[in-house]
Amino acid sequence: MGRRARLRAQTTAEIKAIALKHLSEGGPDALSLRAIGREMGMSGSAIYSYFETRDALITTLINDIYTSLLDQVETARDAVAPDDIAGRILAWGQAVRLWALANPEGFRLIYGDPVAGYHAPAGGPAPEAAKRACLGLTELAAAAWPYAKATQASTDHQWSDFSPGLADTIREHFPDLPPAAVALALRMWGRMHGLISLEVYGHLGTQTGDPAKLYHAELLDLIRSLGLGVEHARQPGMPRTST
């Protein structure tokens, strides 16, 4: 719209940018409205014109960060040929870890206790991003399902096990997918998340000096357990010598 709205958008963006800067430089404690205002030459209370409360600002940050994570992960996945299922799973998993290591504060913001006394709104701070993550993993699980169903269908899952919103969305995108495959997608999520969060929170560094190798082995084991041959997990750039 007019100049007013432009200034407002610019100031909002500056607040978020400085918040992210403080977050990555000084950790979660450095994120304070007063400090942001100080750096902008504003009083701390002025920020309340742009965000209803500190938690609202944090929620917005989580949304932005979660979205950027998914952009990056989906890009990495799409750099691998669609028929190379193992390669796409590997790319997804590696992208999540690399992003988490590059943006540990962002990872904590999304998956941990974000910051002192922050309370997420009902439905989570970033429902669309979370759905995108879930859907992306489901897509991988769906592609692997023909190979994996022989070994992965031991426990019986029903659609009623999942939230209605998720179930409907998935059935819309993947009409013939059984609920067990959705469970597989969530378990894949957990499997990637486990080692990454242990590493980000420093519980792995005291035990092993090479978390990357550990994580890679875990991804390979995941691929193998899905019935996808390890030889399918080509490194990016490698020609398809053997199938």
Place this chain on the structure above:
Amino acid sequence: MGRRARLRAQTTAEIKAIALKHLSEGGPDALSLRAIGREMGMSGSAIYSYFETRDALITTLINDIYTSLLDQVETARDAVAPDDIAGRILAWGQAVRLWALANPEGFRLIYGDPVAGYHAPAGGPAPEAAKRACLGLTELAAAAWPYAKATQASTDHQWSDFSPGLADTIREHFPDLPPAAVALALRMWGRMHGLISLEVYGHLGTQTGDPAKLYHAELLDLIRSLGLGVEHARQPGMPRTST
């Protein structure tokens, strides 16, 4: 020693008890030295006679909680016959999850960002407990290794991949264990940790209504991928009908 020391120990215990109470009742934000003092009829600064700083108190709490977690997990594991490897793994995994759900604040304290601006001391807040956890998992991995090595030894691990302290401790307890088995133990840790932390932090609840089933399926898949038949994973109390 004398009466003085007894009073001191008692007051110290009361501080920790109230801190835990506030933690579980009001979340991490409710943990404050002033609030603890208020409830004890003491001034907030008086606590500095018992703990050098707030972080020292938190470190002590983490130590206590982590130790109690391991006590419980080890008890659950030892309730299963030593030769029932799959059952012991299952018991371990289930015990961790049940403990985490019963003590979510404790779980966050150990594995997440504990509380506003807490900084863990060098070497981690609870090194002995962490070592116990690692060793317990290694014991499980070692027991499963004869069955698992055929499929789990794909990536090559060296002893130099692990921290010297851990490597020495393990080689002392399990002289013939290859480093790949230690990597397996850490990956088992990650696998259990992933779904549990997603659930504790509320990322699973919005997707599935039955995290228990999901987690159980994950444990069964883990056991299967180790080459241990699923039929080995008896429910506690079930007679050994088939092997």
Place this chain on the structure above:
DNA sequence: CACTAAGTTTGAACGGCGTTCTGATTTAGG
């Protein structure tokens, strides 16, 4: 143009926090 209504900003204020410091009080040991 003037004028009003909305949006923006400030600065003080409130209550909370961890931490430090000064004194007072209690207690243990020589």
Place this chain on the structure above:
DNA sequence: CCTAAATCAGAACGCCGTTCAAACTTAGTG
């Protein structure tokens, strides 16, 4: 008994999120 150490209260400092009244700036209307 008396001295030195331990324990405690209370004020103080600087930080925080949030609220509020008052000043200031801008946009839109008559």
